[in-house]
Amino acid sequence: MQAQTLYEKLWSSHVVHVEDDGTALIYIDRHLVHEVTSPQAFEGLKLAGRKPWRVDSIVATADHNTPTDHWEMGIQDPVSRQQVETLDSNIREVGALAYFPFKDERQGIVHVIGPENGATLPGMTVVCGDSHTSTHGAFACLAHGIGTSEVEHVMATQCLLQKKSKTMLVRVDGVLGAGVTAKDVVLAIIGRIGTAGGTGYAIEFGGSAIRSLTMEGRMTVCNMAIEAGARAGLVAVDEQTIAYLKGRPFSPRGEVWDRAVEYWRTLHSDDGARFDAVVELDAAQIKPQVTWGTSPEMVAPIDGIVPDPVLEKDPVKREGMGRALQYMGLTPRTPIKNIAIDKVFIGSCTNSRIEDLRAAAHVARGRRKADNVKQVLVVPGSGLVKRQAEAEGLDKIFIAAGFEWREPGCSMCLAMNADRLEPGERCASTSNRNFEGRQGAGGRTHLVSPSMAAAAAIAGHFADVRELA
Amino acid sequence: MNPFRKLDGLVAPMDRANVDTDAIIPKQFLKSIKRSGFGPNLFDEWRYLDVGQPGQDASGRPKNPDFVLNQPRYQGAQILLARDNFGCGSSREHAPWALEDFGFRVILAPSFADIFYNNCFKNGLLPIKLAASEMDALFAQCLGTAGYRLMVDLEARTITRPDGKVISFDVDAFRRECLLNGWDDIGLTLRHADKIREFEARRRIDQPWLFA
Numbered sequence: 196m197q198a199q200t201l202y203e204k205l206w207s208s209h210v211v212h213v214e215d216d217g218t219a220l221i222y223i224d225r226h227l228v229h230e231v232t233s234p235q236a237f238e239g240l241k242l243a244g245r246k247p248w249r250v251d252s253i254v255a256t257a258d259h260n261t262p263t264d265h266w267e268m269g270i271q272d273p274v275s276r277q278q279v280e281t282l283d284s285n286i287r288e289v290g291a292l293a294y295f296p297f298k299d300e301r302q303g304i305v306h307v308i309g310p311e312n313g314a315t316l317p318g319m320t321v322v323c324g325d326s327h328t329s330t331h332g333a334f335a336c337l338a339h340g341i342g343t344s345e346v347e348h349v350m351a352t353q354c355l356l357q358k359k360s361k362t363m364l365v366r367v368d369g370v371l372g373a374g375v376t377a378k379d380v381v382l383a384i385i386g387r388i389g390t391a392g393g394t395g396y397a398i399e400f401g402g403s404a405i406r407s408l409t410m411e412g413r414m415t416v417c418n419m420a421i422e423a424g425a426r427a428g429l430v431a432v433d434e435q436t437i438a439y440l441k442g443r444p445f446s447p448r449g450e451v452w453d454r455a456v457e458y459w460r461t462l463h464s465d466d467g468a469r470f471d472a473v474v475e476l477d478a479a480q481i482k483p484q485v486t487w488g489t490s491p492e493m494v495a496p497i498d499g500i501v502p503d504p505v506l507e508k509d510p511v512k513r514e515g516m517g518r519a520l521q522y523m524g525l526t527p528r529t530p531i532k533n534i535a536i537d538k539v540f541i542g543s544c545t546n547s548r549i550e551d552l553r554a555a556a557h558v559a560r561g562r563r564k565a566d567n568v569k570q571v572l573v574v575p576g577s578g579l580v581k582r583q584a585e586a587e588g589l590d591k592i593f594i595a596a597g598f599e600w601r602e603p604g605c606s607m608c609l610a611m612n613a614d615r616l617e618p619g620e621r622c623a624s625t626s627n628r629n630f631e632g633r634q635g636a637g638g639r640t641h642l643v644s645p646s647m648a649a650a651a652a653i654a655g656h657f658a659d660v661r662e663l664a
Numbered sequence: 665m666n667p668f669r670k671l672d673g674l675v676a677p678m679d680r681a682n683v684d685t686d687a688i689i690p691k692q693f694l695k696s697i698k699r700s701g702f703g704p705n706l707f708d709e710w711r712y713l714d715v716g717q718p719g720q721d722a723s724g725r726p727k728n729p730d731f732v733l734n735q736p737r738y739q740g741a742q743i744l745l746a747r748d749n750f751g752c753g754s755s756r757e758h759a760p761w762a763l764e765d766f767g768f769r770v771i772l773a774p775s776f777a778d779i780f781y782n783n784c785f786k787n788g789l790l791p792i793k794l795a796a797s798e799m800d801a802l803f804a805q806c807l808g809t810a811g812y813r814l815m816v817d818l819e820a821r822t823i824t825r826p827d828g829k830v831i832s833f834d835v836d837a838f839r840r841e842c843l844l845n846g847w848d849d850i851g852l853t854l855r856h857a858d859k860i861r862e863f864e865a866r867r868r869i870d871q872p873w874l875f876a
Contacts, residue, residue: 211859214838215837215838217836218836218838220860222863222867231695231756232756232757235698235699238699243848249864251876260695274695274696277695278695278697316873316874319874325754326753326754326779341755341779341782342756342757342760342782342783343699343757344757344783344786345782345783345786347850348850348853352850352857353860353864354853354856356838356849358836391682391748391749391775391777394749394778395778452873455871458871511680518680609686609691609754628684628753630686630753631686631709632690633686636690637715
């Protein structure tokens with residue numbers, strides 16, 4: 196049999212039907228649902244008199260609109276409250292394998308709770324009305340974000356209409372330097388291939404540096420595959436994957452576990468499998484990264500400078516850089532380390548897991564935020580992450596450093612709740628998008644790793660975490 | 665879904681790359697539980713000088729006179745010229761809903777983000793990929809010609825410029841068929857319900873852990 200890529204294995208094991216032009220119906224194993232992109236789908240289903248195909252494929256939570264403080268007061272914004280209550284009533288009516296509503300101890304960001312509950316398993320197809328569904332590819336799942344019409348389509352048919360993607364291997368070999376994290380790796384990859392570099396592809400991340408990452412790190416990398424334009428990111432199954440899943444609430448047990456593991460071990464690209472594109476990076480060359488513009492590809496190493504658009508030959512790109520610098524209030528050739536910040540956000544589906552919080556706490560321990568930094572928000576990815584962090588005393592480290600320890604949710608990654616930047620405010624953020632207005636109208640976002648965010652909070656400007664003793 | 669066959673429409677140029685869906689429809693408007701009414705908030709942060717709120721009447725808000733869609737010559741535009749990677753970022757279908765509600769039916773660009781491209785077809789909006797050189801020529805003509813219009817024919821897969829030049833474009837046969845007929849793809853998929861049930865039954869035996 197011909198050598199296959201991991202993507203091809205996942206694809207071919209889910210095809211139900213193929214149209215003449217190659218459009219396929221692929222079967223969906225897990226449907227993650229949140230309050231923002233589902234109400235119109237539930238309504239559409241109801242209006243058409245259709246029933247959900249397989250309710251036990253659904254795992255739902257409320258995360259985008261939920262506040263991160265004063266939970267005893269409920270959701271103050273009536274429009275946000277209505278959206279969350281709409282999800283409550285839709286799930287009450289339709290059902291689900293699991294629902295973690297606002298204030299539930301297992302509530303959290305949909306891309307954090309899936310894996311931590313073992314609701315994301317290798318070999319699954321996973322969809323969610325959310326572009327960061329690519330996160331789940333860290334478990335060798337074919338996982339991608341879909342629109343609301345597709346949410347309705349999956350609910351009604353348990354299938355998705357899809358065309359097969361091209362395959363790209365991003366191989367990162369070598370050893371990452373101290374202080375260099377999964378976030379720096381993925382920002383460096385996006386800096387290399389650009390935000391449209393992965394469009395039309397499913398990206399498999401491989402190489403010794405990727406294999407050396409923990410599951411949390413792999414999730415961070417796959418999470419941002421979409422920021423490189425790829426709907427799906429993938430990492431092959433290895434012993435770490437299996438160890439992570441053992442004993443999770445929805446993981447299989449006993450003899451079924453053994454059967455599952457046997458199958459999961461086949462979920463890797465075969466030797467000699469051909470990819471449509473291969474990109475290689477040397478792990479040793481990757482430094483801590485900081486974005487300077489309004490697209491994740493506008494990124495520089497911490498010891499770099501803000502680039503000068505004059506040097507860019509492509510006129511559309513040059514104009515885009517000029518516009519980004521104007522929006523960001525930055526002057527070309529400014530050293531990245533000289534950029535002072537107003538706020539820090541540590542959280543999001545990219546970087547809110549226990550390891551991320553440990554990394555930030557490691558830097559914050561025994562230090563205090565700089566006086567010019569108005570606010571440092573630490574928002575755990577889920578109730579379980581929060582509980583674990585508190586058991587380890589991380590909350591006390593953050594509070595002693597002048598950081599705010601909050602309740603779980605998406606928070607200031609996209610500022611749908613009350614956590615946001617004011618116009619002109621500059622933020623070191625562990626989230627995934629530095630688009631104009633993403634964290635609040637007029638806000639200026641710089642994407643960094645959790646340890647770099649904590650270092651910026653302490654210094655008051657971007658600082659090289661490798662230089663902090 | 666409204667079918668799309670042919671359109672002779674006014675053209676507006678959006679001359680910037682990487683226009684993301686946060687820009688197309690900012691997050692505060694995603695709190696709606698409806699599919700309609702997003703048009704007044706299309707490109708909200710670029711279009712208005714104040715910060716818009718959901719539920720607010722947009723008619724009295726101060727408009728940014730420099731923003732392209734506020735210029736009198738582009739009022740009533742149904743075709744948008746765009747640059748690379750249009751619709752990148754968030755999967756929010758509110759982006760095509762807003763574009764459609766505003767009046768657009770066709771978007772021309774050298775490349776689109778995958779999820780956005782897909783979402784357009786579900787909403788009677790036709791995204792067309794054209795070579796960068798073709799796009800450059802269209803931008804130049806549009807900027808230089810008042811009342812610039814294009815004729816888009818999905819059946820023939822052609823775009824006709826006012827100077828008579830005909831540009832062909834590619835679109836997946838299945839998507840084209842659905843859009844031409846305004847078909848509900850859930851209905852189409854359910855014609856294969858037996859095949860889905862068969863697949864599922866086999867899966868339940870082979871991988872029982874997926875059906876916990």
